[in-house]
Amino acid sequence: MSTSASSEEVKTEPKEMVDVVTPSLKVAGTKNGDIILVPQPSDDPEDPLNWPMRKKITIFACICLAGFAAQMSPNSNQLTFIEQVPAYNKTVTDLLNSVAAALAGWVAGPFLLIPFVAVIGRSAVVFWSLVGVFICQIWGAEMTGVDDYIPFTISRLFCGLFGGIPAIIGSGYIIDMFYLHQRGKAFAVFEVLIIFAVVGGGTLGGFIAQTNPWNYVFWWTLGPVGAAIVLVFLFVEDTTFSRDPDVPTRAALPKNWFANRVATYLPGTKTQPAGKGAEFVKRAITPFQITFAPITLLMGTYIFVALGLPIMQASTLATYMQPPVEAGGYGFSSLQLAFFTMTAWVGIICAQVYGYFFNDTAPLWLARRRGGTWHTEYRLANTILPxxxxPIGLGIWGSGLQYHLHYMVLALASFLIWFGALLALPVCYNYVVECFLHNPVETSVSLNAYRVTFGLISVFIVTQWQSAVGVGWMWGMGAFFIVFVDIIMAGLIFKGHVVRQWTAKLSTTIAVTEDGVTINRKAEDASA
Structure with a gap:
């Protein structure tokens, strides 16, 4: 039975090779030797771990597109909101508040909507969230009148509420379909695409607004959002599966494609077992339990600062680059600003390549070097470089703005900021999700709040903060904040297992990890 990537040979360890009390183990043959599959797949063909890799990749690609399209929509005007000032007869600060409304939706939406996963399933929640984003983008595009500022801002709030959902739920699909030794790559691809959407959506909007009315930055997003709606409906299947015989399971879904689609999406209640009401309440409470667990508080603080500052940089970019030179800006047009954000694109793409090759390789190498036993903290080795x-990137950014250095200096800083941030984000998400393995979606809700909140707060305080200390020291302080959370990260790298023990004592039902399992075949043979 094929249970892993086509490049890996999956086989069952002969019983005589292991201790008599140890069940037969399935292993994957890779270029770095045999790896024991974690978790061990069941013999049930309904188990997503047993699906062909092409099916897994198809579903994963659709979820990636859904997360990308939904995430870029709420702030698709982040580089063009200044052009809306005369349309509504408002100030730049007022329009920046509309960007903040979308960020507020990103924070609140998952807490409000993710519990519905217990009622209609993950796939249905993704599908209907995309429909909500589609409607909100039409709503925002139509708000062009002088009295439409308030409805426009509300449209951004609701778009944010729906837009963050596919990005949150994606972690659940990764945990369901991929093994421990594959998740680093999957998280790297997924999380980088999600953040790329934040930057890339604005970039494409800047290109469009150069030769078209500003509301076209909303109209064009209907294409990718609509494509995501169609592809999710056609190809994404329910991936929830329990390997615990004591946990209630749903009845098998219909094999007929059309009947399966109806059962999955209209409205999707058949994808969930009985007890939906109790499960709804549990899923509403669990994100708050995870948010305030010791391990999440520490890693969340790192994410709050290390990912919040880049979001702040992207959200305020237009306020630095578009004002005329005599006013202290760089006089960039929407087109020039769009080209400038390509520096972040390069950083994100480089982070994607780096993460693909090292996010699994480095921790697995550490596991082999340390006896073949897996420890969750091995994931964090990849946070050292970012x-x-x-802090170097933020320091250069602040100095460049303070002394009005050439915009290429700022371009270098932007590259470093986004390269570093996108190296760290997938690793942090992967690590914390693996600390709460049975609740990957609820964990992502918590981490999303930490990630976005700093960017949201910064929109309201950036003007006063900059007035108080100057633009150079504002970003310089940001660099020192990174150094502070680096100390927290160092503590987690060396003592994260202790913090996880504290977490387990406080949250015994949700603090589930794979820590301590044997992942290296030779180590397993040696212990037999």
């Missing part, structure tokens, strides 16, 4: 690069 922890160095981020």
């Amino acid at each position: 922890s160095i690069l981020l």
